[in-house]
Amino acid sequence: MGRQVQRLTAILALGWSMGCQGEPPAVRFTDATDQAGLSFIHENGAAGQYFLIETMGAGGALADFDEDGDLDIYLVNGFDLRGLDTPPINLVHREDGLFWVAPAAPSAADRSADPADYAVALAPVAGVEPRGNALYRNEGTGTFVEVPNAGGAADKGYGMGVAVADADNDGDQDLYVTNYGPNALYHNRGDATFTRSRGVEAPQWSTSAAFFDRDNDGALDLYVVNYLDFTLATNKICGGFIRTDDAGLRAIGEDTRSYCAPSEYGGVPDVLYHNEGEGTFSDVSIAAGIANPNGKGLGVVAWDWNEDGYQDLYVANDGVANFLFQNAGDGTFREIALQAGVAYNVRGQAEAGMGVDLGDCDRDGDWDLFVTNFSRETNTLYRNEGTYFKDVTAASGLGRPSWLYLGFGTAFFDYDHDGDQDLYVANGHVLDRVHILQPGVRYAQEHQLFRNDGSCRFADVADSAGSWFAQEQVSRGLAQGDWDGDGDLDLLVTNCGGPAKLARNHDGNGRNWTSIKLVATAANRDAVGAEVRLVTGSLEQRRLVRSGTSYLSAGDRRLHFGLGGHERIDLLEVQWPDGTIQGFRDLPADQNWLIEQGRGVQNE
Template identity: 45%
Template sequence: MDVLAANTLSKRDSFYSFRSGWLALIITISTLLLTLIPLPALPIESPIHFTDVTDTAGIHFEHTDGATGAFHLPETLGAGGAFLDYNNDGYLDLYLVNSAAPNILYRNNGDGTFTDVTTSAGVSNQGSYGHGVACGDYNNDNYIDLYVTNFGANRLYHNNGNGTFTDVTVKSDTGDARWSSSATFFDYNIDGYLDLYVVNYLNYKLDIPYPPCFENPAFGAAEKVRGYCHPKHFEGAPDRLYRNNGDGTFTDATKAANIRDPGGMFLGKGLGVVAADFDADGNPDLYVANDDTPNYLFYNKGDGTFAEIAILTGCAYSAEGIAQAGMGVDAGDYNGDGFLDLFITNFSYETNTLYRNNGDGTFTDVSYKARLGEESYLSLGFGTGFFDADNDGNLDIFIANGHIFPTVERTTDVLSYKQPNQLFWNQGDSTFAEIQLDKQPTVSRGTLFGDYDNDGDTDLLITQLNDKATLLRNESKTPNNWLRLKLIGTRSNRDGIGTRVTLTIGAESQTREVHVGSSYLSSNDPRVLFGVGQQTVVDQLKIRWQSGIVQILENLAVNQELVITEPLSELKVR
């Protein structure tokens, strides 16, 4: 396996025109290749079931990349979206980012349908080339605001509380003009106000006539195929950390917080980010998924600064010591040990990577051990997330797949441009089994997770490159119960982002942490949803707010949503 991994690392370059020789020969000889590529297990049947309700829900969004034939790299990234309750009616609304067309805000009507309210709300991002979105109530006024990342200047939309938004980018000083991908709101200095981390990708300019790149042909053809250039040709763009001043403005705290290397700024070519407290010390850390460069783990030192420790802790490279092409990322406790683990989607001829948090400040790549390695070897993953698809109490994993090269099938006979998405069911023993889903291949990008119909399970929204978004309603037939929490901070940020919740029934516990910006270019349901199997009473909920206040609730009925407000002091309710 190690030899195979080493030999196939450069296959990605062959699609960008840089490697040939015996690698190209392997690609063309399908019989030999099939003997080398690890074979995944067959998907299993399951009561987990999702139904495409896009049309009946009134979602008529279609992404467009605006390609002109010049093969500009921004055309390959696609765009994401967000589940959010912008009008506080208790139902998740939907914001979808477009690239060469306006973004769309859909209001949830509460009956399974949505209405386009973009024009009246004023959040079209008109004139910008959009990629991602982060959601958070940055001024603690009880209304969710939007931060949209673009190729070019980003935008911060302040929610006015009356169904409209105001562009406050200039006033807030958050309009990073670089090529931004993902972003997330989090409170890194625990002052009760949400700060903002913006992931930037490449130093890429449309007005520079870059030399064209070609992909190596397959099947012995002499003609090369024009394609997109490898990101290795471009310098990475530094990320940005904006500290919330508490008055509607932000300060660029990137250097002050040590989000930089000794030579200046970290240039990691980032695409995904998640903020989570990986060492459970009460301070939110940052993990950034980088493309073809080592990933970053910024450890929050609790004094307003960070230390980059991914290499030291074992989550910068794969188990083979390879810097993979990170796309999407999420954090969650898949094995129930109380520590948040990491999952990252990567390129074809790489595996997606599951890093187990060892609880001692280190991580271990357990992708193959968890049966997630072979199954992802030929796919190219983007949007992803930990979620409990069947409410059995174990976190499952969804992956949105799709290649970036429309001509990939002319260069190899084992990869495809459109690819099926994947759902991996957590078997409760730290391993996963792929669930049989609708195998209709797509060119997917972002994935949003949220219970839009409030029926107690997690639904999915998948964005696609140059195609329609897909809303998948969770209609799994299981007897399992659930408990959902909406958290309202008082001393902590109002969204409750960064709050850690531990649910206990008997000797079993589950740990969740509120983070909404993850997956790929996307933002998720801020509420916490626990699946509890066939249990009917929750013995204890332990809520650790970012302020340090601990709140304990006991003997709770299931199949309900609890709205929990942070107390002003320690509180235990039986």
């Protein structure tokens, strides 16, 4: 079923009227995967037994790992699960191979478990040779070459997601890989070769992760989102399920066996690691108050929501209330999502929170929150009202178009350089037989592009934005960044059991832009938590340096602004994570700027 038919089905089902907002942009997106030399195909290892892990991954990242000025690609992989008739509880990966944990070993929910503690219980996985994760180096022309063994970060666990940051403040981008089973932190030697660090394995089923400085000590801490208390050995047989209008679940015949709903499994507490310096971390989850066993997390973002100088955390949970952990400034957090208006949607329902991002969509100076959800739910836009959030999904125009789609990766980004933060949603269902279970819904789905009119009202303009949007994909991760170096924002998309893809933005509507890389000297080097205010004429914009966001993925941390027809920047003001403010005036447009704290601005 095509995009137009699917939209019409949603409109008729809910009685919405057709409407349009503004004129569609002239920007086009095209599939540049083959032209760019990207040949990665995700292995979900579908075993015919419907292990839930098969349908949830995996993510990818755009970052400059070799510090040569352009964006490289890191992609997370799974491996073949076929033939596991009586699978053991879990798996671990070591330098000498991949091993199953015997049933007598600690369960995946045991946060104190370390693979080294039960190595005697391990058995080699017969006949499985995982390809592992992949690293592609950008040649500087928008073409990519695969790096053997991912520069030492191939990992070879059953991968889920990735977070990227300078975890040790040595000037390069490190990798944190989440897995079904123990995770891994890879320290970058500075040349896109990596060494693995211990102490942050988190043996649960982890999904997204975010680096942030919880105590303002200048070292990036690490928040790891965990999903379900699921093991291969306890995999359940489920018929299909339908999410009804009241968000209930209805089981149907076993002849349509599919993946179980998350309600079939318990939640798992998330993990918070404190950065002790010199690349070492300690688990402070319980002391910090974030070890809530009721979470079933998939997405996370960190920012100072109440502007008290400390970074807070938002976690998108699947089928249960979302979390907003407010930082008390003393090392502890208080969960306030219900009071703040972001635990549920406007109808008081928990949704299937997948991906998440922040943006100032109404240009009022604070950060609004967008969460992707399940089909026959809507994606949700929470507008920041200063002391609380308001669900404005319907009024924003984002409700109706998302009704029959299942959204995962997402990003606020100004794709047409008009000065507004637009929205992208990467769609794809988790149920391969969903067309039977939910008439009108498909497994492979088109992506959506929502153009912002400047007041937090959006119109889906995908039909007029190029051939890329005609593709039906089973997408999961999304990362944005100018990977071809032409000044506009492109995309990296990951697909479950399919090829990773690159979407090229053609010309960004021919308007002006600027890009800003921040290097902090009195805070974490990546300047995570810094805000930039940019003024051109009567147009004022803000961007936030953040980690996490989207789903299982990491985009370029440089801040990108569309400037419309303005050829110069009147004011560029940086508020650094330590609270100091630095300003620059009368800068030319169409430049990549590098700003080091306490020093001047230079062309990157």
